[in-house]
Amino acid sequence: MPDDIKAIESTLVDYAFSINTIWVLVTAALVFFMQAGFALVEAGFTRTKNTTNILFKNLMDFVIGTIVFWAIGFGVMFGSKNGFWGGMDLFMQHTYRTDMPDYAFLIFQTVFAATAATIVSGSMAERTKFNAYLIYSGVISLVIYPVSGHWAWGGGWLSQMSTPFHDFAGSSVVHMVGGMAAMVGAITLGPRLGKYDKNGKAKAIPGHSITLATLGVFILWIGWFGFNPGSQLAAAGVANAKAISLIFVTTNIAGAGGAFATMIFVWLKNKKPTLSMTLNGALAGLVAITAGCDAVTPGSALIIGILAGTLVVISVAFFDKIVKIDDPVGAISVHGICGAFGTLMVGFFSATQGLLFGHGATLLVSQLIGVASIASWALASSAILFLALKKFNGLRVEKRIEEEGLDIYEHGESAYNL
């Protein structure tokens, strides 16, 4: 009889292992789909003469990221050498997980790394040399993303603090890192020709398809249902089932809150509800909830979404009109600013540790340390990268290529042959 029970027990453990693996693999596929979302948003928000180029960059950052993250990045992120650097594990030879196959974990982490990488192409759109972008996308997946990822997720120093830094699915680890690299890239490049007039006044350069951009945002939203609930990394058992269900709801509500707040805000500001901005608002809410989607109530998620949707409008205007950094798709604001903001909000809204729930400011302090350190790393490392690229390879295409379009001159093919 005890043998039978043992057999049943081991079968149940097997089943839990399988359920978790399926969950991680399915959500990895959803997160991969976000690549399509990014590609469409960025294509839609830019002009037809650069469409092939932006789509190509979105394809290649995933392709290159896949290979280099497997080869080196994964070891840097999840190895256990020390608190700052995971170490080298070429092509993932070691064992990392007991609750799922290592390959399930690898593919899940690969699509996350690729998400951080692909954020940058939008901010650098319509003026970046293709070969420079390929080098950038290798470096971010090889080292920039894995190092700070190790600090928060790979057992590094941020996760060893007495109150560990809480970034559940990557508002900072993924989105802010991408957003900060995007900002450095956009600054190093300078604005597109025609973005600012002689007096430095910002001009609109309307993207060629709000249809594509909208479809892209819907696809990203779907992808977020993999990104956040998938980060639970488990679905077996009541506790996990409850956790992933809560995360689905908080994620969705924050996206809705972000879009709604942006619509109202731009309606009051510009007298018209404009979709191009509201699309950014939905993404702002989704990015902001990513850090705390497991730790906040649905009500808090709505507030975080609304605040992010308001913040993104101010942030886009700030970068566009005041500091004059040309960001064609708003990635710096959506991913960088709202990523940092969302991470800090966990310190206020965490139901078990948050300041507003009577648990003091210790988590908020950890969140501040985490945001400051990850942002500094991302800014400094990408500054070195982009300045080196500018010096040794050239970062920006020639004036004539920019005027006539990167599609023809860089690739010899145009996206639309009508």
Place this chain on the structure above:
Amino acid sequence: MKKIEVVIRKSKFDEVKEALNKVDIVFFTFWDVRGVGQATEGRVYRGIAYDTSTIERILITFYCREKYMAPAIEAILESARTGEVGDGKIFISEITDAYRIRTGERGDKAMYLEGEE
């Protein structure tokens, strides 16, 4: 023979087409055109208000015999008008010659089909 060029509002295209058909102008060419003028269209893109500084219109061109001209002009004035600034303009010019490529017919004969007049 006259060449008639008409700039009209895009929204008036179907009405003008029907009105012209009624006065036997059954063939014409048209283009989507943009012009620059006093009127502009306010737009907002990702937080930046701007105006297009261009005006979208349709340009219709057709060629007709002398006697069709007056009814055609009348039809256009009637069908393309809203009364607001920006309804468009009609330009008429003289055509010196015409050929029908299929038959080689020249001049006035090229402008109508024998037996259908």
